[in-house]
Amino acid sequence: MKTPVTPSESPLRILLVDETFEHAALLKRALQDAGCKIAAHVSASADLPGLVAELKPDLIILDTESPDRDTLENLCVINRDQPRPIVMFTHDDDSDKIRAAIRAGVSAYVVDGLKSERLRPIMDVAIARFNEFQAMRTNLEKAESQLSERKEVERAKGILMKQRGWSEEEAYHALRKAAMDKGSRLGDVARQLVEITELLG
């Protein structure tokens, strides 16, 4: 089970990725004033995956137009067990655009020049949204896998009923017995049966 990132009174540890250091200085000061701790500030082509694994920041902040976004994307997909909330900052304060982006799934947006007292609530909202999203994802994956398992069992039952002339109940018992004998899951046995039948097709 993934441990949720908790918004709390303790300082948030932040990994800041930005190429233009002088620009980031303002954001850095605002973040520090808002009670955040900058765990690291790096520019492009640093070993981001390594840094994230090492620092385990509460939040990663980077520019919407940074090419490094793809590097972090890999972390979300490959290391699914260690996702971190990502916050974008933008130089463009078109609120419609930001609202659309947030609806699209980015945890939060920070607009360049935002006052420090407004930063912390945004960070907390970002983390809350992220946790919600993760929980939703886990539930969805579970539901999808249960659904697909049920489908496989239905198909396997159908095959047995057709080929052996069994009743639905007999087919189900045969599958359950096979699963118990092999110490495997019902869904796995059903899938194997379906696959082998397809192969012999």
Next chain:
Amino acid sequence: MSMVDPAIRSGAWAAGSDAPEKTEVRIGFIPLTDCASVVIASVMGFDKKYGIKIVPSKEASWAGVRDKLVNGELDAAHVLYGLMYGVQMGIGGQKKDMAVLMNLNNNGQAISLSNQLKAKGAVDGASLAALIKKEPREYTFAQTFPTGTHAMWLYYWLGAYGVNPFTEVKNITVPPPQMIANMRVGNMDGFCVGEPWNARAIRDNVGFTAATSQGIWKDHPEKVLGATAEWVAKHPNTARAMIMAILDASKYIDDMKNRSSVARIIAEKSYVNTDFDSIEDRMLGQYNNGNGKKWQDANYMKFYNDGTVNFPYLSDGMWFLTQHKRWGLLKEDPDYLAVAKKVNQIELYKQAATQTKTPIPKDVMRSSKMIDGTVWDGKNPKSYAAGFKVRQS
């Protein structure tokens, strides 16, 4: 118009009376040689012929392209085939119904290895696999996006030589323009990326071409013209106009006498931003692998090839799903055919192809033989995905 039945609307279009719903379209692209047809459609004015204006928009990351498509900042984009299916299935991020309007190019990507590996005798797939087994350490390979085409070519190639890309080597994502710098400082041993970055690796003396993508899968699908399904449903006439303009541009680029001038245009700062020489040779099929071999490649990057490049074959879309499943990016088998039918806009494409006199293949599936000898023809996707010796799930 939105109240009118879609069948009547397409009839109205056939009569030539259906104007684009939106006349100016922003099409995102990443600075790579294969953004050419989108750029040329705009630069050479093929868009005007169909009543639209294409505004190419240079983007910094594939994640940015995806977000901007989803939130509507971009109308369409030059985008990795596999990424479109990744978003459709919600791999690693938001899930959204997507639309592949047409394939933009075949071939023209490659896998480069560092000169350090060359010095140790790793010059192709087999010798690389032998080195990894003989001298174990953490070998690092980069691709451009976790669900994208380069990731899939790299994984397929390593897998074909018995190397598991997830357990036996480290694999990372690096933006294309940063590949060479990362290889130079020793952050990686190899990468898979689109041109001109493999040609540049040789010119910059950091690496060489160990395999071309056309050597992995001759005439493989690559970048597509992508949008969200919602956008296409709202703007079918604009979508058709975009396909027609880009089909015209694709024909123009595949006329070899135009290739050098195309290379010159896309090398400019506002597009790929590189020297012309890095782009031109491989666009003309003149390959030099940086390790003493020079050849004229018959399967160089193609944009049209009598329309076979552009048809959104269902089997091509399904292939990416089979690989996502193979590598555990998808945990369960999807309904491969149903997903591809939903994503690939065959009908819209056929209308555009008919109008531009682009030949349309008879079948929505095609058969391809890969580097490891396996044949993919769109049949039995589930057993195909599960049938690889090297796989994650």
